[in-house]
Amino acid sequence: MTNTLIFILAGAFSTATPLLLAAMGELVAEKSGVINLSIEGMMALGAAIAFMIAYQSGSHALGFLGGGLASVALSLIFSTLVLVLNANQVASGLAVGILGLGLSAFLARSFESLTIISLEKLDIPILTALPLIGPVAFHQDVVVYLGLGLAVALASFMSKTRGGLILRVVGEDPHIAHSLGFKVLRTRFLAISFGAAMAGLAGAYASTVLTPLWSDGMIIGRGWIALALVVFGTWRVFRILLGAYMFGLALLADLAVQSLGIRIPSQLLTSAPYVMTIIVLTVVSKDALRIKLNAPISLGENYKPSK
């Protein structure tokens, strides 16, 4: 029983990490006023490229680098469509996302069902040996900790730095931001690129650490969950962090319930995260004022500089 509990609580850190990384990236893009619906496809491409590189080179670090860069490369298409050609953000995001999914399947077709070795979990002296909390919190791989550290860094970037302030005001009203002399399109380009890099890293984590094997379609909706997480967290980093962990738990519920010997149809549990997404979005959307104060007001609206 305790072992199962530890397994689930500890495992949720890992299942939460790709969600957290992708959602933080999307948060930054959305804060600048751009909704990027291609996260799922970007994660898939990042996962495919990362797996291929890690498989060939044996280096996880190179895999992560490649995954992130591939995803940024894909996002250049999205940025061009949305920022230069003023195409509709929703349609462009969906289209680029589908392209990403297709590319991942195509490029990694000869790697189907191959496996690699995952990243090892860190052993921290004394801390890892603590009862219960040790194996849960202090026996994770390095990316889990980097993700948490990034959340802290991102939160303080958003609230404490001039760069974060500019990002937020560009997302609130690009016209005013432009009139005050800020570069709206450049800010949005950087935000989209950051979001894409994070989605690529999230995909890389999924295919080389979490389940270190390649199989087409392995992202199975986690990009969409990351998108929902941003709304769930009302565009606040720490709420997104909390949400990611909750969804991480829900993704493990299936395994957990089976190992506890409870008989619930597994399909029901597998669908739990998605049902939870719907419920959470409905509940969160009711608090209009909170949404109003945190949601980027210009979200989804293109900005065309007038000359």
Add this chain to the structure above:
Amino acid sequence: MTDIPAQSLLELRGITKRYGAFVANDAINLIINPGEIHAILGENGAGKSTLMKTIYGVHMPDEGQILWKGAEVRMESPGMARALGIGMVFQHFSLFETVTVAENISLTVPAPLADLEEKIRAKGDEFGLQVNPKALVHGLSVGERQRVEIIRSLLQDPALLILDEPTSVLPPSSVEQLFQTLRKLPERGVSILYISHKLDEIRALCHRATVLRMGKVAGTADPRTATSSELARLMIGRDIPHPVHPPSRADGEVRLLVQGLSQQNPDPYGVDLKDVSLEVRAGEIVGIAGVSGNGQSILTRLLSGEEVLSGAQADHIQMLGNPVGHLNAEHRRRIGLAFVPEDRLGRGTAPPMSLSENSLLTAHRSGMVKHGFISRQKRDVFTDTCIETMDVRTRGRHSLASSLSGGNLQKFIVGREMMLSPRVLIVSQPTWGIDVGAAAMVRQKLIDLRDQGTAILVISEELEELFEISDRLVVMFDGKISDPVNSRDTNAEEIGQMMIGHFGATRGEAA
């Protein structure tokens, strides 16, 4: 210009700006001296805003020179204007709502937030511009936002501050406070360029006035000694017409009846309505006076049908003898209501749509739609007629509502509603943002409509306007409404007393 000692702060020589064939500014000369409050007076479309944008570097003039402290400059961008020492507060504020006052200011005045908060407080104390630097702009009133804009400009130590119709967004109660602040600026070495079409404001505040008409300088005047009609004659080229306002026939039937209406305000900061009763008869204009924020907005929402009462309370509001409190806006319009809301963009019109489409919004009942299909011809004729009779300055019916200036859009909306020949017309702030000449025209049209038998209810903050057009007056204060007084038997002083809550004096008088 042979006298060197009194060097001007800013001088414009022969500034001309064209948009295609249209000459917005034609050879404008203007001199602003250090330490003066200089008014630029003119009607909507006289070229005031174009001229200010030239001075502030938003665009370059086609001809002419700009001299700053005696030396010629090319004003290429607002950033350059700011660097020289010119600050500007636009009508539409450049503030972000979801960040704090201090963060907003930090975007253009880079400094650590803690220092900036201190400076904002200090400037606020110096000039009477109290505002909490840590507050989110979202929660600030329009007046407070304006203070933030002014503080932001002042923190850049300007020698010249340009204010574009600063009172057009303010409730009258905040205007005097703003003026007190502005009067302190010249002693501290800041000149002001004050753009307005409100004569009484300019006379109360400014040292000199340059009057623009049709893009040209029509003359200059000393507003402290000139009379309003002298200024108006310069501004519109003729005397201000005053509406003809004969007494109404007092025997019309009651068209709009409100009795014992109480309603809690859904806005937690709003005023609740308390036992409001009111009647408007056919062929009369009833005015509701009062400082805004005393329940007018919830009352107009309830009267227009934007908010509806439950079936049981329906008879608190009656039109033409039938209870309508439970009917929505569409139903009420169908039985003869027309309504001009205070909020021009968003309620009065759909901003991103053309004027023709905006005609359709409320006038679709007057034969514009057959079997679900829109008759474009009828729609366009209606729109053109409205534009013409109301003298709406626009490029035509295809112009987007959002592209019109506030005053012109207001004329369009009032015109559209009047053309519906309503049985009951409710108008909130009928001449908000409209200049003197056109305002008189709008008022006259309201009186003409009254004479055709329409029952008209006008909610306005401008007392003078209410005296000009209404037959009976009520005053709104703290969610309550006074008994009506005959507007020909009362005076501004009496109404002013009622506006601060002294209803007692008039209880039981004329009805």
